[in-house]
Amino acid sequence: AQRVTQPEKLLSVFKGAPVELKCNYSYSGSPELFWYVQYSRQRLQLLLRHISRESIKGFTADLNKGETSFHLKKPFAQEEDSAMYYCALNRLRAGNMLTFGGGTRLMVKP
Amino acid sequence: ETGVTQSPTHLIKTRGQQVTLRCSSQSGHNTVSWYQQALGQGPQFIFQYYREEENGRGNFPPRFSGLQFPNYSSELNVNALELDDSALYLCASTPSLGTGGLARNNEQFFGPGTRLTVL
Numbered sequence: 001a002q003r004v005t006q007p008e009k010l011l012s013v014f015k016g017a018p019v020e021l022k023c024n025y026s027y028s029g030s031p032e033l034f035w036y037v038q039y040s041r042q043r044l045q046l047l048l049r050h051i052s053r054e055s056i057k058g059f060t061a062d063l064n065k066g067e068t069s070f071h072l073k074k075p076f077a078q079e080e081d082s083a084m085y086y087c088a089l090n091r092l093r094a095g096n097m098l099t100f101g102g103g104t105r106l107m108v109k110p
Numbered sequence: 111e112t113g114v115t116q117s118p119t120h121l122i123k124t125r126g127q128q129v130t131l132r133c134s135s136q137s138g139h140n141t142v143s144w145y146q147q148a149l150g151q152g153p154q155f156i157f158q159y160y161r162e163e164e165n166g167r168g169n170f171p172p173r174f175s176g177l178q179f180p181n182y183s184s185e186l187n188v189n190a191l192e193l194d195d196s197a198l199y200l201c202a203s204t205p206s207l208g209t210g211g212l213a214r215n216n217e218q219f220f221g222p223g224t225r226l227t228v229l
Contacts, residue, residue: 004152032216043114044153044200044220086152096204096216097143097166100152 002027004089004101012107013077021072021104023061023087032090033063033070034098039083047072047085057081077108114203114221122227123191131186131224133201141165141204142184143218144176148197159184191228198223 003026013019025031035047048056050063050070061072070087087101115134123129135142141160145153155168159178173189182203188195202218 006152009150043222044202046217049217088152090216096141096218097155097158097168098145098153098218099155100145102150102152 002031002089002091002099004087004099006085006087006101006104008104009102010105010107012109014109015079016076019072019074019077019081019106019108021085021087021106023070023072023101025068025070025087025089027068027089027091029091033061034088034090035059035061035070035072036086036088036100037083038086044086077106079108079110082106082108114201114219116199116201116221116224118224119222120225120227122229124229125191125193127191127228128187128189129191129226131188131199131201131226133184133186133203133221135182135184135201135203136219138205139203139219140182140206142178142182143202143204144184144186145200145202146170146195146197147200147223148194153200156186188226193228196226196228198225 005024033050036044037047038044059074061070063070084103084105086103088098090098114136117132143158144156147153156170157167158165162178175187177185200223201221204218
């Protein structure tokens with residue numbers, strides 16, 4: 001069975017500081033990893049996915065199969081980054097049925 | 111293009127009752143997934159419908175059932191409600207799946223959710 005773990009419930013940083021939100025997964029096959037974000041009073045939305053190897057709003061995430069991790073990073077946090085972040089795993093060829101982690105609340109202080 | 115909508119916004123029921131939650135998928139999307147999000151937790155996959163057929167199911171009992179209609183709107187039905195069913199229920203739609211169920215574009219677009227409280 002697949003599992004996603006986000007060890008930090010809350011991460012608080014100052015504006016301009018680097019941010020790393022941790023995500024570890026367990027799955028025996030080939031996974032597809034995502035980061036979803038939920039800003040205050042908004043719906044859950046996709047931030048980025050590992051297959052695209054993209055940078056969105058300054059965030060990047062690299063899939064490390066050896067460490068089974070998909071940590072989300074940003075070199076300089078902004079106040080508008082404050083939100084709830086969820087790491088999610090999809091079994092490849094599984095028709096897009098996501099397993100979510102418990103989420104990390106990021107607070108960026110001025 | 112309209113987004114995913116869900117109704118009602120909030121709902122209060124008592125133990126043992128039955129509830130129906132509704133979802134309208136984003137235009138052009140023929141796959142819908144339902145998730146349960148308990149307070150302080152991440153969403154948990156309940157099931158997915160593709161072209162009116164259940165396409166996959168998470169670890170939820172049979173009293174959780176669903177329907178998808180020809181216009182790709184969807185319902186989640188929960189029978190014999192329990193206190194632990196209190197949660198935010200999220201609907202998410204996905205663009206058309208390819209042959210064999212492999213998504214060509216696998217971003218899920220979420221609705222705002224229905225908050226269910228069971229007393």
